[in-house]
Amino acid sequence: VVSVGSLASQDALYAAQAKGADEALRIDAEPSDPLQVAQLVAALVRQRSYDLILTGIESWEELASAMGPALAGRLDLPFASAVCGIEVLEEGKRVAVTRELGGGFFQKLEMPLPAVLSVQSGICRLSYPPTIRVLQARKRPPKSVTPQALGVELGLPSARLVAVSPPRSEREVEIIEGTVEEVAEALMDRIEGALGSS
Amino acid sequence: MSRDVLLLVDHRDGAPEPVTQQLVDQARGLVGEAGSVSALLLCGEGSGVATHLQGIGLDAIQCIESALLDVYNPELTARLAAEAIRRLEPDLFLCAHTFQGMEVAPWVAASLQLPLLPNCLELRPEGDELVAERLVHGQAWQASLRCSWNGTIVASMARSGGSSTREAGDEETRIEHLDIDPGSLAVHTTVTESIRPVEGQVDISRAEVVVGAGRGVRDQSNLAVVEGLAKALGGVVACSRPLVDLEWMPYEQQVGASGKTIRPRVYIACGISGAAQHLAGITDAGLIIAINQDANAPIFRVAHYGVVADLLQVVPELEAQARRRRGSDH
Numbered sequence: 406v407v408s409v410g411s412l413a414s415q416d417a418l419y420a421a422q423a424k425g426a427d428e429a430l431r432i433d434a435e436p437s438d439p440l441q442v443a444q445l446v447a448a449l450v451r452q453r454s455y456d457l458i459l460t461g462i463e464s465w466e467e468l469a470s471a472m473g474p475a476l477a478g479r480l481d482l483p484f485a486s487a488v489c490g491i492e493v494l495e496e497g498k499r500v501a502v503t504r505e506l507g508g509g510f511f512q513k514l515e516m517p518l519p520a521v522l523s524v525q526s527g528i529c530r531l532s533y534p535p536t537i538r539v540l541q542a543r544k545r546p547p548k549s550v551t552p553q554a555l556g557v558e559l560g561l562p563s564a565r566l567v568a569v570s571p572p573r574s575e576r577e578v579e580i581i582e583g584t585v586e587e588v589a590e591a592l593m594d595r596i597e598g599a600l601g602s603s
Numbered sequence: 604m605s606r607d608v609l610l611l612v613d614h615r616d617g618a619p620e621p622v623t624q625q626l627v628d629q630a631r632g633l634v635g636e637a638g639s640v641s642a643l644l645l646c647g648e649g650s651g652v653a654t655h656l657q658g659i660g661l662d663a664i665q666c667i668e669s670a671l672l673d674v675y676n677p678e679l680t681a682r683l684a685a686e687a688i689r690r691l692e693p694d695l696f697l698c699a700h701t702f703q704g705m706e707v708a709p710w711v712a713a714s715l716q717l718p719l720l721p722n723c724l725e726l727r728p729e730g731d732e733l734v735a736e737r738l739v740h741g742q743a744w745q746a747s748l749r750c751s752w753n754g755t756i757v758a759s760m761a762r763s764g765g766s767s768t769r770e771a772g773d774e775e776t777r778i779e780h781l782d783i784d785p786g787s788l789a790v791h792t793t794v795t796e797s798i799r800p801v802e803g804q805v806d807i808s809r810a811e812v813v814v815g816a817g818r819g820v821r822d823q824s825n826l827a828v829v830e831g832l833a834k835a836l837g838g839v840v841a842c843s844r845p846l847v848d849l850e851w852m853p854y855e856q857q858v859g860a861s862g863k864t865i866r867p868r869v870y871i872a873c874g875i876s877g878a879a880q881h882l883a884g885i886t887d888a889g890l891i892i893a894i895n896q897d898a899n900a901p902i903f904r905v906a907h908y909g910v911v912a913d914l915l916q917v918v919p920e921l922e923a924q925a926r927r928r929r930g931s932d933h
Contacts, residue, residue: 440712440719463705466740468879469721470700471709474681478713483678483792486706487861501795507702508808508863509800509855510615512674516792523706525861527848563718563756564735564748572738572745574904578893581910588910589920592892593928595908596836599869599890600811 407449409442411435415547422542423534429547432555438562439467443475448555450480456497456518462487462525473523483516486523606728607639609665609693611684613703614644617651621864622699622762627660628769629760630697633726641665643687645680645785647673657776660769664778665691671785675703678792679785681710686783688715693755695726695733700759700860712757718750720758728752737761742879742901761879762860764886800855805839807856812838813867813888815858817881818845819874819895819914826851828918829873835925841865843881858884873914877902894918 406421408414409432418429432445450458460473470486477484490503494515502514505525534542552559581591608630613620623642630640641663646652648668656664667683684707688696696711698704700722712719720726724745725736733752738745750756807813814833820826826840833840842852844859858865860883870888875881877893877900885891885905893906894914903909910917 438719439709439721443709443713467722468738468742469709470705471712471719471721473709474706475709475713475719478681478710481714483790484681484706484710485677485792487702505702505854505861506675507861509853509857511798512794513796513798514677514792515795516678526844563712564720564750566746567734567749568747569739569744570747572742572901572904576905576907578903578906578909580898580903581908585912585916585920588912588917589924592908592910592917592921593924595890595892596812596869596871596925597928 406430407432407446409434409436409445418547419539419542422545422547423539424532425534429545431547431549432552433549434552434559436559436562437566438564439469439471440475441559441562442472443479444559445552445555445557446472446476447479448552448557449550450476450519452555454519457491457493457500458482458519458521460521460523462523470523473521477521480519480521482519482521484521484523485514485516487525488522489525489528491522491524491528605637605639606634606694607641608634608695608697609641609643609687609691610697611680611699611704611707612642612644612652612656613699613701614646614650614652617655619652619655620699620701622701622760623656624659624769625763626697626699626760629726630695631660631769633695633728639663641691641693643684643781645672645683653778658772658774659776660772661776664776665781666778667781667783667785669785674794674797676790676792676794677703677706677710679788679790681707681714682788682790683783683785685711685714686788687781688717688755690781690783694752696755696757698757698759700761702861704759708757708759715755717754718756720748720750720756722761723758724761724763726758726760733758738879762864762883762886801853803853803855805856807839807841807858807865808863810839810865810867812836812869813841813858813865813871814838815841815843815870815872815875815881815885816846816852817843817873817875819876820846821874821915823849823851825915828915828922832871832873832918832922832925835922835929836869837929838867838869843875843878860884872902872906873918875902876900877905 463470487505720735859881866887868889
């Protein structure tokens, strides 16, 4: 298991160890650009050669969905995002992948390994390791590796942040207050208004 | 300086995704009449997609037709898009942030080592830079990002909803066949099966009234409350992503970027916080009512009317009201 980030990202690595990861590794850098995250992980993958590389579909913070496919692009590998099923074939030479295409459409793909798969939420039930394993995992600090050790010199990110503001509201919401009966009355008036008399 | 945009057309069953018009309008707004907006269409032979791209404001359609493109293959699409960008050198390669765009755009950007602006709300040129607006930090903030614009930039756009202000034109858009043979590329991925949605009785994309259930229902047994309201209003039940992950609701009834887009006259969001992923599916709803215990939930940024309360209190009363007013035939 690898993460790119500061010491603060160690918690995720401890959790991964508690859940059974053999090794946890932190690349000590904090790029905000998913292409740079991919560049760092690509260098690690090249150094150590893995067969199946799994990422999440998107981070909660950024919702960019970029890092996994970007990693595949960097490494010139086959890939799929929104993966909801993985089956290893031919003793690990190939994988059969089920992935979402939205609106209830899916497709099944086959590709040789190595490949990069970005998994959709809900692909498996989350496991909660017993406390003893969590405590044991805490005794094994993840190794950290610098971008220099991976032979990567990060250039400029895709873009630089120039301003941050509260998100724009589509509209000013009207909050309806009162007793449950009053609220229901008021809502029904609006619903009937929108549906017209029928 | 005139700029040119190449936009990737996401299509299914011979028709472009509705978001295509939004992309064309945004691209045109970005480069003006002096710039050019072309579509990159990768499709099967005789798919008929190109006819749907006439009169929507494009200057040209760059087309690659092949039996290999009868179904969407992520790796093939990404490799063809990269090759097309190498040949055409557009100033901007634009995708919709659909399942296709969200994986093809970053693959292409990383492969060609071009800058990437993913899941943008808005793009605008400022001098020799391109400025992107996007939501960050779990939708808590909107960030403006500046990208120097002296080569191709790759970007994907969030679905924004609303109808096009552009009048349908009758000008003919020329189709240019891009001389790239999909069979000549080394592609390792094969598509072994395409799975269509299970078309049951519930079609949330066409319903006039949709009642949405989110994590706020707390327990699967409480879905009956939401179903009761939908029934009383002659509508259908939809849901947000977490309920699909919990297997409480089927994929076919999920609203959002990874589900369906709905355009009902009334949408009632019950216990739905309003993740960007969900909001992307409701931008075209007429009246939006949100019932949520958290007054700061993002759903209240798009709702017309809001109730800050437990849905299990409000929804049954609303159902009773609806039954009383609409008679017993519903």
